[in-house]
Structures are given as structure tokens and as C-alpha cells.
Amino acid sequence: MNGNSIDEQIKAEALRQRVVSKDPNAPKAGQPTINMTDGVLIPKKGEKHVLTSWRLTFFGAIILSAVLIVLFPDPYRTIFVTCLRGLPVTFEVTVFSIIGAVIIGTFTGLGSVSKHRWINMICGVYVELIRGIPLLVQLIFIYYAVGSLFHVEGIIAAIFSLSVCFGAYMGEIVRAGIQAIPKGQMEAAIALGMSRSQAFRYIILPQTVKVILPAIGNEFISMLKDSSLVSVLSLEDILRCGRMYISRTFLSLETMLVVALIYLMITLILSRLVGLLEERLHKNG
Amino acid sequence: MAKIEIQNLSKDFETPSGILHAVRNASLTVNDGEVVVIIGPSGSGKSTMLRCVNGLEKPTLGHILIDGIDTTDPSTDIRKIREEVGMVFQSFNLFPHLTVLDNITLSPVKVRKMDKKEAEELAISLLRRVGLEEKAKVHPTQLSGGQQQRVAIARALAMNPKAMLFDEPTSALDPEMIKEVLDVMLQLASDGMTMLLVTHEMGFARAAADKVVFMDKGEVIETGRPEEMFTSPKSPRTQDFLNHIL
Ligand SMILES: Nc1ncnc2c1ncn2[C@@H]1O[C@H](COP(=O)(O)OP(=O)(O)O)[C@@H](O)[C@H]1O
Ligand SMILES: [Mg+2]
Numbered sequence: 001m002n003g004n005s006i007d008e009q010i011k012a013e014a015l016r017q018r019v020v021s022k023d024p025n026a027p028k029a030g031q032p033t034i035n036m037t038d039g040v041l042i043p044k045k046g047e048k049h050v051l052t053s054w055r056l057t058f059f060g061a062i063i064l065s066a067v068l069i070v071l072f073p074d075p076y077r078t079i080f081v082t083c084l085r086g087l088p089v090t091f092e093v094t095v096f097s098i099i100g101a102v103i104i105g106t107f108t109g110l111g112s113v114s115k116h117r118w119i120n121m122i123c124g125v126y127v128e129l130i131r132g133i134p135l136l137v138q139l140i141f142i143y144y145a146v147g148s149l150f151h152v153e154g155i156i157a158a159i160f161s162l163s164v165c166f167g168a169y170m171g172e173i174v175r176a177g178i179q180a181i182p183k184g185q186m187e188a189a190i191a192l193g194m195s196r197s198q199a200f201r202y203i204i205l206p207q208t209v210k211v212i213l214p215a216i217g218n219e220f221i222s223m224l225k226d227s228s229l230v231s232v233l234s235l236e237d238i239l240r241c242g243r244m245y246i247s248r249t250f251l252s253l254e255t256m257l258v259v260a261l262i263y264l265m266i267t268l269i270l271s272r273l274v275g276l277l278e279e280r281l282h283k284n285g
Numbered sequence: 286m287a288k289i290e291i292q293n294l295s296k297d298f299e300t301p302s303g304i305l306h307a308v309r310n311a312s313l314t315v316n317d318g319e320v321v322v323i324i325g326p327s328g329s330g331k332s333t334m335l336r337c338v339n340g341l342e343k344p345t346l347g348h349i350l351i352d353g354i355d356t357t358d359p360s361t362d363i364r365k366i367r368e369e370v371g372m373v374f375q376s377f378n379l380f381p382h383l384t385v386l387d388n389i390t391l392s393p394v395k396v397r398k399m400d401k402k403e404a405e406e407l408a409i410s411l412l413r414r415v416g417l418e419e420k421a422k423v424h425p426t427q428l429s430g431g432q433q434q435r436v437a438i439a440r441a442l443a444m445n446p447k448a449m450l451f452d453e454p455t456s457a458l459d460p461e462m463i464k465e466v467l468d469v470m471l472q473l474a475s476d477g478m479t480m481l482l483v484t485h486e487m488g489f490a491r492a493a494a495d496k497v498v499f500m501d502k503g504e505v506i507e508t509g510r511p512e513e514m515f516t517s518p519k520s521p522r523t524q525d526f527l528n529h530i531l
Contacts, residue, residue: 019326019327019485019529019530020327020453020456020485021327021328021331021332021375021453021456021483022327023374023375023376023452023453023456023457182376182378184374184376184378185378185380187341187374187378188372188374188378188379188380188437189380189392190341190367191339191341191367191371191372191374191441192367192368192391192392192396192440192441192444193364193365193367193368193392193396193397193444194392194395194396195364198395198396202391202395203380206382207380207381207382210382
């Protein structure tokens, strides 16, 4: 190639830039993802050191548990069996609360991007309120409030409380997810004659789900850990089973070690599952 | 088909650094079946004017009449207007989570309440028209830019619009893909579609445009037939702009 034609190419490109407007609604390069700063690290194939530390922790926990059970069956075998009795309650509370939080979060997220001023305001106040009060305090407060207004079982009140508390954070995730969808998507839908609510339903939300799924996975893990707080509401989850055992045997250190190991192993398994889910999402999209 | 009249349109934006007059007192008419091309430097308000026509932006002042119906009148249902005026964007804006077929059928089915089968037949025939029949089942991300833009045109046509707006439809494309999109647009023009477009493809303007409108700094500076405009523009600003791009 001679110098002249390069010169012309540069000139042509410069003119192109002068004439061609930048489309402000063009999608940014790359897949939008929501990054969480809180919670455990999600191990993925690409990140070697995270995966390595995940393996070390996970197999460390398993080996330690095995050693304790095999070498010191008394008291550890009994402690494991006792604490694991709380597993169904822990899972039940976690799963139903996350579903509740996703439902509340979807409405809160939609409300925060709504064009109606007062809906915005209500959602904003809800989020601020929840974020500004310690989870334990909210949990106990809502639990008693629900309990004094309706005659419901403890587990329902606990699930309701956790849903309300996590719904605020979920709302922020949904809002960020909606805002991560390029503006051109909404405009194209509107230009095709759809109403805003049709555009949300058929265009924006289906894409948002994909963007926020990893973050929801993350919240699920946080929820599993924070569900241990319901043990103060006299629900027999893993932690409460452990504490009841302590009050019978006074083996505090041993029992709490087992409780910690159980939570750690579940959390690590879940975080790997979330990582795999994320990898799959990236492959498909 | 339709007639678009833009009368004394002004559009201001409130920005952190004050009020920005994106369009100032601009007027132009696109008669039934005409093709009108808007040219002008980047930032001169071309997109804003186009977006006002189908109500994506709300005009600050002035009137926009489509077939004599004033879209700026509060009693006009702007959604009905949008159903009848198709728009094609610079960045295609296809829906990535839907197949090409579903991209095209969604609006006819959800907005027009068309039968799903009927909408699919319509979509296939439109895809055939833009030469992408075999791509019905794939997702837009698997298509080249030129193919995506052709699908976007088919999607707009599925609403059976009376007029079409194009905002720099080939500016985001690699040079070798521009022609395939322009060919579809030329075909549309020769079928008698009323078209208002922003483009700097002078070959297209020469071949298809009835009128060329030059905009600068939010104002319509000059309007004329393409051959007059390109060979002997009246305004020195038009002259200056054309010297740069021709
Ligand atoms: N939504 C908006 N908010 C604020 N300023 C805007 C907005 N849209 C466009 N503008 C401004 O209006 C002017 C005209 O923009 P535009 O119509 O996109 O020009 P063109 O399409 O001719 O390049 C530009 O200065 C642009 O920055
Ligand atoms: Mg533009």
C-alpha cells in the first residue's frame, strides 16, 4: 500500500466521523453484568485463583468434618446429626423467602424506574428504610408486627420478614438490571406501537432476568446465611438446633464448629452452582 | 400511504449546562409516496427531528401533521401514530432474546392482535422480501450488521406502516454491508413508500430522493432536488458541508 491511499483512508475516516452521528442509544460493547461487592466469591473457570481457593476451602471443610466424625465420633457424630435436623427449616425459609424477595423486588425495581413520581418515592423510601435498619432488628420487628396483626405460624412470619428485608436489595438489583438494558430496546418497542407496560413485559424484563440471575444467585447465598437469624424467632433451623444442643450438653465450642462447617459447605456448594449457572448464561448469550 | 408535515418544529433539551436548542423552527413536508433525505453535520438535530415525528421526543413548539392529523394535539393517540409510522435505527435495536421470526411477529400479535399463524406467514414473506428467509429461526446476534438491519426493516414493515423513518441506517455498518441494506431501501422507495431518512449515502439520495434537506445547528438551511442541491447549493453553509463529504 502506498502512502497516498493510507492518507485517503485517514481522510475518509475523519470525514465519516464528522458526518456520522453517534447513536446515544447504541448498546455498549460486551454483556452487561451486575457485580456484587458483598458475599462470597463466585468461582468461575476463568478465574484460577478464586477457583483454587474455593477448592482448598471446600475440601478442607469436608476433610475436617470427616476427620472429626471418624476420629471423635463422640460427641461430633451426635452434633452433626442434631444440627442437620435443622437443615429442612433452613432450606424452607431460604427458598420461600428468596421467592418472596424476587416478587417484592420485581415490583420495587419496576417502581423505581416508573414515570410516576409518587410510586418512585414509595419505592425509594422502602429501600432506604430497609437499608438503614439492621436486619436482625427488622426481622424481630416485622415478626412481632405480623404476629400481632394476624394469627400465623412462626415460619410464615419469618419468611414474610425475610422477604420484605431482602426485597429492598432485590429491588435495587432489578432496577440496576433494567437500567443495564440498552435504551434502544425500549425505544424500538415503543416505535413499534407497544405501550410501556407491553415493552417491559415482552422486551425489557425477559432480558433483565438474564442479567440479574447471577446476582439473584448471590442473594440466595446471602439469604441462606442470614436465615440463621430466624433462630432468634424460635424456628428450629441449623443454628437453633445447635444452640439447643449446647444448652443440654454445654459443648459450645464443638457445636458451633460443626454449625459453622455445615453453613460453610452449603454456601460453597451453592456458590459453585451459581458460578456454573453464570458460565452457562454467558455461553448461550 | 401518507403525508408528513413538520411545521415550525422546535425542540429544546434541558442539560446541566443550560437549555440546548436541538431543533429550531424547522419545517418540511414529505408528500405521499415521496422520499426525503435529511443531511447535515453530526449534532445538527436530524435525529431529534425524526424522533419528534413518531413521538419518541415531545416537540417543544410547532406541529407535526400525519395525513392531516396533528400528533402534537393532546387528544391524538400517539400510539396509533407509531403503529402507522415505522422507524429504523442506526443501531438496529433488534430484540436479542427473541428469534428473528419472533422479533417480527411480536408487535403485530401483541399490538395489532393478529393471529399468530397469520403473523408468521407475514413475517416469512417479509423476510423473503429482504432476502433472509432462511434466518427466521436464528437469534439476531448470529447475524451480520447488514442482515440485522434488514431484519429491522422487515420488523417495521410487519406493522404495515404508511410511512417509514430511517435514522442513519447504514452508519453503523461495515462498508461491504451497506449496499445490501440500501438495495432493500431502494426497493421500498420504488414500491411507493413514503420515506423520511437521515443518511449520507449520496448515491442513494441521487437515485431515490425527491428532496434533500440540509440541516445545520438545528435549523433547516436549504431544501432542494438532489441534483440541484449537490451541484449548485444556494447556501454557503450547504456548499461548505458538501465540499467536505463529496
Ligand atoms: N435526550 C437528549 N438530551 C439532551 N440533549 C440531547 C438529547 N438528544 C439529543 N441531544 C442533543 O441535541 C443535539 C442534536 O442531536 P441529534 O438530533 O442527535 O443530532 P444529529 O442526529 O444531527 O447528529 C445534540 O447537541 C445532542 O447532544
Ligand atoms: Mg443522529
